[in-house]
Amino acid sequence: MTGYPTKPVRVVIGIAPGGGLDAMTRVGALKLSERLGQTFIVDNRPGGGTLIGMDIVAKAAPDGYTLLGASDTLMLNGVLKRAQYDVRKAFAPIVQLSTQSYVMAVTASLPVKTVTELIAYAKAKPGALSYGSQGLGTNGHVGMERFRSMTGTDMVHVPYKGSGPALIDVLSGQIHLTFASTVASAAHIRSGRLKGIAVTGARRTQAYPDMPTVTESGVPGFELTNSYSYFAPAGTPAAITRLIARVMSEGMNAPDTVRRLAADGSEPYPPSTPEAFKARFDRQYAELEKVIRAANISIK
Secondary structure (H helix, E strand, O other): OOOOOOOOOOEEEOOOOOOHHHHHHOOOOHHHHHHOOOOOOEEEOHHHHHHHHHHHHHHHOOOOEEEEOOOOOOHEEEEEEEOOOOHHHHHEEEEEEEEEEEEEEEEEOOOOOHHHHHHHHHHHHHOOOEEEEOOOHHHHHHHHHHHHHHHOOOOOOEEEEOOOHHHHHHHHHOOOOOEEEEEHHHHHHHOEEEEEEEEEEHHHOOOOOOOOEEEOOOOOOOOOOOEEEEEEEOOHHHHHEEEHHHHHHHOOOOOHHHHHHOOOEEEEEEOOOOOHHHHHHHHHHHHHHHHHHHHOOOOO
């Protein structure tokens, strides 16, 4: 579609300001604004474990002027039947921005320095520890429930309207731990206001080369990563989604952006097409359905 965009574009995200999704969506919006000559405005609509933001975009006109910034929680909301529609049919995947591990972030006052010590503490005091997530059924919630299941620990879930507010309460000691994005937690860990005891990916990150993975820390097979992506309402013209994907991929893979992401423990996705992203999304959706069933994860 020639001339797109001819007016500002709204990018909705279903969490409060702060946290990895908010930060990465804004990086992407800036790249699009710089390269397409129109303002891409990030609109935070927190609530419902990102469902409020998802619903706004699912119902929006498929004209390219309302987009969705989303994490893997979008897929979880579909698999866990929290959305009132099939997310595979409601949204058109556009482009994957980046992927990263989480940091298991613990409040500074908690007397543990390793995952092994955390597990021992939790087992000695069942129900005494509380963890925060981005909301019911989100990646952080399901990931921590899987961790509890694998370690036989009992911790209380406290849902928030985004990872940013959850991290604030870990910093203040209102709750004890959370899976935080490396982007949002890096400065606090370096200052000592937060303890990072492990990363959740399959390997260590460049941001914290000395920090072990959860698997290395005595929970073999545990892995939790997150990706940040842009989606459009289903039916958005392919010319628009292909343009956004191309421009975004170029911006995210620019050398300065790659260096910035690496410092925060993240990396850009290689350039791709909306069609290839759609195929990956559908395949990963089917795989996640199997994982959820096998782990017997409940969000009640």
